[in-house]
Amino acid sequence: LLQRFKQRHPGVPTKSGLMLGLGEELDEVEQVLRDLRAHGVEMLTLGQYLQPSRDHLPVERFVTPEEFKQLEQLAYDLGFDQVASGPMVRSSYHADLQAEGVF
Secondary structure (H helix, E strand, O other), X not given: OHHHHHHHOXXXXXXXXXXXXXXXXXXXXXXXXXXXXXXXXXXXXXXXXXXXXXXXXXXXXXXXXXXXXXXXXXXHHHOOOEEEEOOOOOOOOOHHHHHHOOO
């Protein structure tokens, strides 16, 4: 979907995000970041999944601030223009600044 949108509207910035801590492996996260870049996504958010209620999936693990920093650097190395990565980051994190290219 993102790839098709980008092909039809190459001038429109695209953004995606991941919530971490649900049992994913680092190599899986890296591959998703590579796939997102291959499909033209320029902006990225990476945050910690937090279980909203007992009826939702439990947190498998808490990602360390160091891991978030490493993933942020990887994302920039892969060519993302804007990256917000940290335990409290959500998809809307500084969305206004990201859209303006300030963040």
